[in-house]
Amino acid sequence: MYVRKNGISCPWSLKQALSYFGFLVYGLSYNMVIVTKTQTDYQTMRIIIFNFLYFMSISSHIVTSVIDPGDPLLYRGKDLSQDESIYLRCTICNSTINLFSRHCVTCNKCIYKYDHHCQWVNNCIGSKNYKSFFVLIISCTLMSALITSSSVTATFITFSDEQNSNAVDEQGFASFIIFLGMFSLFGVIYFGYITTFHSVMLLKGVTTYEYACRKRALKNHKIVPRITVDKESFSMHTDMAGISFGN
Ligand SMILES: [Zn+2]
Ligand SMILES: [Zn+2]
Numbered sequence: 001m002y003v004r005k006n007g008i009s010c011p012w013s014l015k016q017a018l019s020y021f022g023f024l025v026y027g028l029s030y031n032m033v034i035v036t037k038t039q040t041d042y043q044t045m046r047i048i049i050f051n052f053l054y055f056m057s058i059s060s061h062i063v064t065s066v067i068d069p070g071d072p073l074l075y076r077g078k079d080l081s082q083d084e085s086i087y088l089r090c091t092i093c094n095s096t097i098n099l100f101s102r103h104c105v106t107c108n109k110c111i112y113k114y115d116h117h118c119q120w121v122n123n124c125i126g127s128k129n130y131k132s133f134f135v136l137i138i139s140c141t142l143m144s145a146l147i148t149s150s151s152v153t154a155t156f157i158t159f160s161d162e163q164n165s166n167a168v169d170e171q172g173f174a175s176f177i178i179f180l181g182m183f184s185l186f187g188v189i190y191f192g193y194i195t196t197f198h199s200v201m202l203l204k205g206v207t208t209y210e211y212a213c214r215k216r217a218l219k220n221h222k223i224v225p226r227i228t229v230d231k232e233s234f235s236m237h238t239d240m241a242g243i244s245f246g247n
Helices: 014-032 043-066 130-160 168-204 208-219 231-238
Strands: 087-090 095-098 102-104 109-111 116-118 123-125 243-245
Touching (some): 014 043, 014 168
Antiparallel strands (some): 087 243, 102 109
């Protein structure tokens, strides 16, 4: 049975490829196009801030993707017979796992303190890579906001320059900048929403998985144990399969 190690493992996802393409578009657009039109007093500072956020986004994307979020018990031959901690048995991969681990069908293994499976990094998000994931979404939000504001400034400068506003090159430039501004504005809304959501989850001490479980349980008017509430484990338990207690 094929078990994925991390986000670099096959199969790759379409969203993962799109995220690399998005980074390429952002980097080239800002450093080779926008800077030529936004010669303001704060130009140097803007370039430094953008490239810092750019570096943080790409590096945190790679780290989140490369880290193996699997349950540590999958790799350690730990003797659990004398241990009084509570472990679970995953009946999908037949592994002994920690209490808050959960099996991901995409990665085909149990993830330590599972949060969700992210297709943008093509990897599961668990406690091992949650910090880098959080840095990623904050960096992408701020980077998108900076590009949006710079695109607005560049558009304003282009249209206020009467001498060049009718030139074909300038019109093409303006069209590109407006498109980039709208694209990055979508990024601000999208990443801003995700960052806000995860900030609230962090403050409440709840994972995305637990949140989804509780939401589903409330919708179905069911009171279920915290560990077992989720749409997949619901079906697993009714089928007498899936996660069960004990070593
Ligand atoms: Zn498993
Ligand atoms: Zn996964």
